Every structure is written in C-alpha cells, then in structure tokens.
Amino acid sequence: MSATADRAAAEQVIAAARNFARERIDPEAAGWERDRRLPREVITAAAAEGLCGLLVPVELGGAGLGVSDVAEVMGALAYADMALAFSLVSHNNLAGAIAKKGADHHRSQHLGAMLDGSTLGAFLLTEPGTGSDAAAITTSAMANGDRWILNGEKAWVTNATEAGLLSVYAQTEPGSGSKGIAAFLVRADQPGVIRENAYDMLGAHASGTGGFRFDHVELDASQLFVPPGLAFRAAMEAIDIARIVVSAMCAGMLRRGLETAVDYIKNRQAFGAPLSERQGLQWMLADVATDLEASIALTRAASAALDAGDPSMGVRAAHAKKFATRVTMDGLSQCMQALGANGFRQDWPLARHLACAKMAQYLDGTTEIQNVVIARSLFAS
Known part of the structure; x- marks a missing residue:
C-alpha cells in the first residue's frame, strides 16, 4: 500500500471515530455514568467500525495505525466520553501487543475475537x-x-x-x-x-x-x-503509548469544554448585554484556548517521536501527560464557571469530563511519576 493510501486509510478511521463519538457515544454517555456500567454493546459496535484493532497491522486484519493517528482517534472519542475511550485504549494496546509481540498461536487464538469485539482485553x-x-x-x-x-x-x-x-x-x-x-x-x-x-x-x-x-x-x-x-520493558513501552493517548484524550475533553462554554456565552445575556462582550469571560476562555493549543502540540511531538523511534519519546510522553492533565483540570473548571450554575448540572458534559480529567492524573503514572521521568532526563550524566 502506498504512503498516500496509508494516509487516506488513517483519515478514514479518524473520521469514523468522530462519527461514532457523535452518534453512539455522546447521546448515551451520561446514562452509562448514571448506571455505572461499561456498555459492552458499544464495544461491539466500535469493533464494527474498525476501532478495536487500531495498532494491529493491516495484514492481520487491523487498521495498522501509528501512535499519532491512534491519539487522534482517541481524542475524538474522548470529546464525547473519556471513560469509554480509555476502555478502547486498553483493548487496542493489548490487541496491538499480541499482533506484534505474541507467538503465532497467540495471534490465531485471540486476535480474531479481539478485532470483532467479542473478547475485551485488559x-x-x-x-x-x-x-x-x-x-x-x-x-x-x-x-x-x-x-x-x-x-x-x-x-x-x-x-x-x-x-x-x-x-x-x-x-x-x-x-x-x-x-x-x-x-x-x-x-x-x-x-x-x-x-x-x-x-x-x-x-x-x-x-x-x-x-x-x-x-x-x-x-x-x-x-x-x-x-x-523482556516483559517489564514491554509494559513500559505500552505505558508510554498510553501516556500519549491520555494526553490526546485530555485535549479532546478540553476542546469539548471550550466549545461548550463559547457556544453558551454567545447565546446568553446578563445585565442587558451579551455575555460574549464581557472581557473577563473572553480572556478566561482565551487562556483555556492557549493551553489547549500547547497541549495538542506537546502530544503531537511525543507521538511523532514514538512513531519515529526517537529515544526522547519517553520524556516527551511524560511532558505531554503532565501538562495536558493539569491544564485540562484547570480549563474544564474555568469552562464550567463560564456556564454559571448550569456548569454544575449533569445534563451538561463538563462535570463528567472534569471527573475523567482527575482520573487522567493517575492513569499510567501519576503527575509525580512524570516528574521523576523528566528529572532523570535533566540530571542524566
């Protein structure tokens, strides 16, 4: 397959993820949280859209994506619900590991069921x-x-x-x-x-x-x-991938928060004037927008380094996750504040995203562990 065809195929998967997030995840995510359940049926539906073999090579039936594209896919899904997106991250990481590191009997025994969603991995x-x-x-x-x-x-x-x-x-x-x-x-x-x-x-x-x-x-x-x-190193490689993807998912949630706040303010008035004309709100959301752009840039740099085999990718992943999780927590709180008391209601997605943003600070190494990784690189001889 040519490089152009590869890019076109990747863009098709990313577009499918955005559509899936809009049509299958967003309308139901609040209900899953209310019922406190992982929606098994949605994993099967995601598999039908090619979202359960993202890291599996094409010749084995997967999408054959690099980490940069997987991050784009998961960011699109997390825009609707990070919890469900992270379920798919864990599943995809294991499917990709079996495809690339497993023996022939592992692939023949497990890959088919993982690709069609009938078996969920952990x-x-x-x-x-x-x-x-x-x-x-x-x-x-x-x-x-x-x-x-x-x-x-x-x-x-x-x-x-x-x-x-x-x-x-x-x-x-x-x-x-x-x-x-x-x-x-x-x-x-x-x-x-x-x-x-x-x-x-x-x-x-x-x-x-x-x-x-x-x-x-x-x-x-x-x-x-x-x-x-070999296993511990393999686990750390999987965690580096997950750190980058968590960063991308945080960016997806922060984008949702910013867009929600901007749309809300455009359609509200207070004290006889549109809220959108109030400089305090404008500047608050401008800061969120800057943090979002910086988070995206750090995430893309880390994923590009990993895809290229750059030895700096571990440190870059730590920078991206540390920054993205921090600004997403802060930024979502600001976006909720821009909605006034409505931001506290569960019928808006921001409270649900805020809980996931806090969870992201623990996933695949806490913020403090990211500082350990970064500090080691600073003081390495």
Missing part, C-alpha cells in the same frame, strides 16, 4: 500494595513442570468488569526485580480467576475499572506471552 500491572512502583509487583507465577501457577491480586484494571482476556504481569523469580517479571495471557473464565466488584469512583464508570484475584491458577506453557527479561 492490562493487569498495578497492584493494591505497589501503586506506581510497577517493578515491585508481588503477584507470582511459579514454574511447575511445563506449567505455571499464578497467585496474587491486581488493582485499577480498566475493563475489569467485562474483560475476557487478561494480560497479567507476574514475578517468576522473587527478589530479581524487573528481570523476573513475565506477562501471561489468562482467560477470565479460567478456574481460580476471581473478578472483583467494580470500583465506586468519582466518575469514569464506563471504563469498567476494578480488580482481579488469582488463586492457584494453572497456566499452560502456551500462555506465557512475554518472557522474563
């Missing part, structure tokens, strides 16, 4: 007692002949309520740190896999976030996905 790294210290995981996978025995607990799992395929990171050699970590593909219906209740959160319930426990789960050799020595 990434299980974080644990209740470790938080951001991913290398300190205690979930164990002990070799037992030609099998593995999996025990432990995972927390803050996106798609936990509905996932059928789990990418589980476990320690195979206690005391070895990141070198002993391996990844396994575990079916959620295997004996000993215990799905916990969904978390009761401030918002973002359409992400289906919850946890899993593993009680003496027997895995056969074919379920080893990424071996020790």
Whole structure:
C-alpha cells in the first residue's frame, strides 16, 4: 500500500471515530455514568467500525495505525466520553501487543475475537500494595513442570468488569526485580480467576475499572506471552503509548469544554448585554484556548517521536501527560464557571469530563511519576 493510501486509510478511521463519538457515544454517555456500567454493546459496535484493532497491522486484519493517528482517534472519542475511550485504549494496546509481540498461536487464538469485539482485553500491572512502583509487583507465577501457577491480586484494571482476556504481569523469580517479571495471557473464565466488584469512583464508570484475584491458577506453557527479561520493558513501552493517548484524550475533553462554554456565552445575556462582550469571560476562555493549543502540540511531538523511534519519546510522553492533565483540570473548571450554575448540572458534559480529567492524573503514572521521568532526563550524566 502506498504512503498516500496509508494516509487516506488513517483519515478514514479518524473520521469514523468522530462519527461514532457523535452518534453512539455522546447521546448515551451520561446514562452509562448514571448506571455505572461499561456498555459492552458499544464495544461491539466500535469493533464494527474498525476501532478495536487500531495498532494491529493491516495484514492481520487491523487498521495498522501509528501512535499519532491512534491519539487522534482517541481524542475524538474522548470529546464525547473519556471513560469509554480509555476502555478502547486498553483493548487496542493489548490487541496491538499480541499482533506484534505474541507467538503465532497467540495471534490465531485471540486476535480474531479481539478485532470483532467479542473478547475485551485488559492490562493487569498495578497492584493494591505497589501503586506506581510497577517493578515491585508481588503477584507470582511459579514454574511447575511445563506449567505455571499464578497467585496474587491486581488493582485499577480498566475493563475489569467485562474483560475476557487478561494480560497479567507476574514475578517468576522473587527478589530479581524487573528481570523476573513475565506477562501471561489468562482467560477470565479460567478456574481460580476471581473478578472483583467494580470500583465506586468519582466518575469514569464506563471504563469498567476494578480488580482481579488469582488463586492457584494453572497456566499452560502456551500462555506465557512475554518472557522474563523482556516483559517489564514491554509494559513500559505500552505505558508510554498510553501516556500519549491520555494526553490526546485530555485535549479532546478540553476542546469539548471550550466549545461548550463559547457556544453558551454567545447565546446568553446578563445585565442587558451579551455575555460574549464581557472581557473577563473572553480572556478566561482565551487562556483555556492557549493551553489547549500547547497541549495538542506537546502530544503531537511525543507521538511523532514514538512513531519515529526517537529515544526522547519517553520524556516527551511524560511532558505531554503532565501538562495536558493539569491544564485540562484547570480549563474544564474555568469552562464550567463560564456556564454559571448550569456548569454544575449533569445534563451538561463538563462535570463528567472534569471527573475523567482527575482520573487522567493517575492513569499510567501519576503527575509525580512524570516528574521523576523528566528529572532523570535533566540530571542524566
């Protein structure tokens, strides 16, 4: 396929995402939050639009997009609802990893169901007692002949309520740190896999976030996905992608907030004059617009670096996520203020977006972890 055809195909997927956000997500997102559920049927509908194999190569049935285009897709979806968009991020990251890092039997066994949306994927790294210290995981996978025995607990799992395929990171050699970590593909219906209740959160319930426990789960050799020595690096690569995409989703939410506030002010009057003529409101939203443009620029720079294999991409991803999450929290609050008391009502999308913006500050490394990454680059010898 020529470069022109590749670009045209990518633009078609991005356009499909915008249309899907407008027609299927936006009208229903408030209801999902009210009902506190991940809408499984919408994942299947997204798959029919080609949105479940974004990182899977074309020859394997996916869209074959780079991270820059995936970020555009997810930003378009998050404009309507970041929680549902992040569900698709987690699913797409796993599908892409299976396509590119998995063995032939992994691809033949799992990819078809992931592409058509009949199986939802989840990434299980974080644990209740470790938080951001991913290398300190205690979930164990002990070799037992030609099998593995999996025990432990995972927390803050996106798609936990509905996932059928789990990418589980476990320690195979206690005391070895990141070198002993391996990844396994575990079916959620295997004996000993215990799905916990969904978390009761401030918002973002359409992400289906919850946890899993593993009680003496027997895995056969074919379920080893990424071996020790390679898995931790693979997890960090996935997190870099997710940080960039989270930045893009924050920009999508901030754009929605800004457009909502501007449209509202254009059609309101106070004290005998249009609100749009009040310089205080104009300048407040002008600052939001500047932060939005800066956030988009940082996100695009990070995604371009990742697509090009630039070694600076990890630091660029940290800058983008740190900045985008911060200005989105602040900017959405300002946009809500511009709507007056109406900004506090759930029938406007801004309160729902504000909760997701706060969640974004924790996803794939907190703001403080981004500072660790950035500071290391500043003081590296």
